Amino acid sequence: MPVQIENLQEKYWEKFEIQEEDLEFLYNHLLEIETPLTAKELAEVLIRERIRRETERLLELQSARGEIYQPQKTYQPGEHLQFPALNWVKGKVLSVRPGFNPDLPAFEVIKVEMEDGSIREFAASLPDHILNQSIQSEINEPALNPDLILEKYSDQIADLLTQTFETVADLVQIAGAWFPRSLLVDVSVGHLNLAEALLEMSGGGPLPTEVILDQIELPTDVNRKLTEFSMNLALQEDNRFDEVGPAGKTLWFLRRLEPEGVQNTPLYLRYQPVSVDTSVARSEIEALNRLVFDELEPEGDLPKKAEEIEVSLIFPHWRAGTIPLSRSIARLFPTAYEAPRVRFLFVDEETGKEFPGWVVRPGRYVFGLREWIEEKELIPGSLFVVKQGKEPGKVIIKALKKKSTKEWLRTVLVGTDGGVVLTMLKQQIGNEYDERMAIAIPDVAALDQVWETGTRYKTSLEKTILSMMREMVKLSPQGHVHAQELYAAVNLVRRCPPGVLVSILANQPNVLHLGDLYYRLSDQDLEV
Structure with missing residues (x-):
């Protein structure tokens, strides 16, 4: 007969807090199993333990209200009983007499005064009765159902555990898993030197921990998972090594052999923040962010959940060979629990060729x-597709090719003095492109020089935007420019996020907003 035990407080799991008793229990659990566990795995262990504790506590409270009536037991006058089959109503035994039923063995009858004052009789000393079965807690009680609690609260409790573990000196984390440092296998400098040599022979990596362990023959008499965890921690704490595996997979690379653009942010992506009031043009900023992908606006573009996205790159990313990790694009690439850099493989859908790529999370x-x-032969503004690969750790890319023709395109020219002008020239194009983003660059080296000499910083960002706006207006029969076009043009000479661009335009008295992200300069400014 299931017991309808007292409910937990309604907000028990919503208001869940990690207690010292919980930490001690989890610490001992890790010691017992000798296996590192993730915060999510430990959250499940803790939830089940809390349910066990709470079930015992509530049953003890229930028992304190009086002995649970079972027909097989013998009772005396004056005893207080509670009756599960009657929704846990309580009663007091008044008297005991012999019972008689020719179909039953000898038994007794107890007269009980119930809570409501009524008098009822019940069998006693009767060994064979359905109500004699053991009492179990009610599994359908939501607050004590581990499957329901895990589904709803495991992530929340895992986050709490992570925050708490980070304050415990003896607990260390590798690839999302935790274990006491004091019980780890000792990894010597010699073992680490062997690991470095092995990675160097492999071109820097990446290599999984188990391959490194097999080659360096780390002696241990403990289980394999703990040995791997110990090696991972030793590698992580040595600056020569970089953990570059996606979430759930640990891969190691020699930091000094990583590409320069992975170790340090490429010149073209470096942004010098400027102070600007972004509150005056929130709707315009949001509108522009829906049209572009920019890593400097982490809350920018809408989180599109498509399995593939068409991307066009501004000059800085085109020149650096990078893709911005905006919110929507980031969904298509592997990530990690902690690793700041994640190595994966690009796959060219047209040729099947695979080559390494790096997610630089910072x-x-x-x-x-x-x-x-x-x-x-892509240009800034060319369109290509990025989509998730069929295998973990692979991302597919595809250039949107078309028949090569000569077309009129905005073209950037750099003078001997470093001055930048825009004009319309015919260019040979063999790829699809975004008309507002596409800009041809006949002399890349000359434009590189503008970036390398730093001449772009000799004037304020505000003046740079107005200067490029004048160049764009000259190419427009209507005399206006779209914010997306200007965004692409300004980023030819200086890194500028879309929100800052629109905010600066909104704060310029000589710039008129025509609606739908179109702007024009005042007649007076055009004459400057």
């Missing part, structure tokens, strides 16, 4: 496309 960009961009 800089919010993906590195590794420069050679592919050159091979496909």
Whole structure:
């Protein structure tokens, strides 16, 4: 007969807090199993333990209200009983007499005064009765159902555990898993030197921990998972090594052999923040962010859940061979629990060729496309597709090729004095492109020089935007410019996020907003 035990407080799991008793229990659990566990796995262990504790506590409270009536037991006058089959109503035994039923063995009858004052009789000393079965807690009680609690609260409790574990000196985390440092296998400098030599022979990596362990023959008499965890921690704490595996997979790379654009943010992506009031043009900023992908606006573009996205790159990303990790694009690339850099493979859908790519999480960009961009003859603004691969750790890319023709395109020219002008010239184009973003660059080296000498910083960003706006207006029969076009043009000479661009335009008295992200300069400014 199931017991309808007292409910937990309604907000028990919503208001869940990690207690010292919980930490001690989890610590001992890790010691017992000798296996590192993730916060999510430990959350499940803790939830089940809390349910066990609470079930015992509530049953003890229930028992304190009086002995649970079972027909097989013998009772005396004056005893207090509670009756599960009667919704846990209580009663007091008044008297005991012999019972008689020719179909039953000898038994007794107890007269009980119930809570409501009524008098009822019940069998006692009767060994064979359905109500004699053991009492179990009610599994359908939502607050005590582990499957329901895990589904609803495991992530929340895992986050709480992570926050708490980070304050415990003896607990260390690798690839999302936790274990006491004091019980780890000792990894010597010699073992680490062997690991470095092995990675160097492999071109820097990446290599999984188990391959490294097999080669360096780390002696241990503990289980394999703990040995791997110990090696991972030793590698992580040595600056020569970089953990570059996606979430759930640990891969190691020699930091000194990583590409320069992975170790340091490429020149073209470096942004010098400017102070600007972004509150005056929120709707326009949001509208522009829906048209572009920019890593400097982490809350910018809408989180599109498509399995593939068409991307066009502004000059800085085109030149650096990178893709901005905006919210929507980031969904298509592997991520990690902790690793700041994640190595994966690009797959060219047209040729099947695979080549390495890097998710640089601190800089919010993906590195590794420069050679592919050159091979496909893409220009800033060319369209290509990024989509998730069929295998974990692979991302598919596809250039949107078309028949090569000569077309009129905005073209950037750089004078001997470093001055930048825009004009319309016919260019040979063999790829689809975004008309507002596409800009041809006949002399890339000259434009590189503008970036390398830093001349773009000799004037304020505000003046740079107005200067490029004048160049764009000259190419427009209507005399106006779209914010997306201007965004692409300004980023030819200086890194500028879309929100800052629109905010500066909104704060210029000589710039008129025509609606739908179109702007024009006042007649007076055009004459300057």
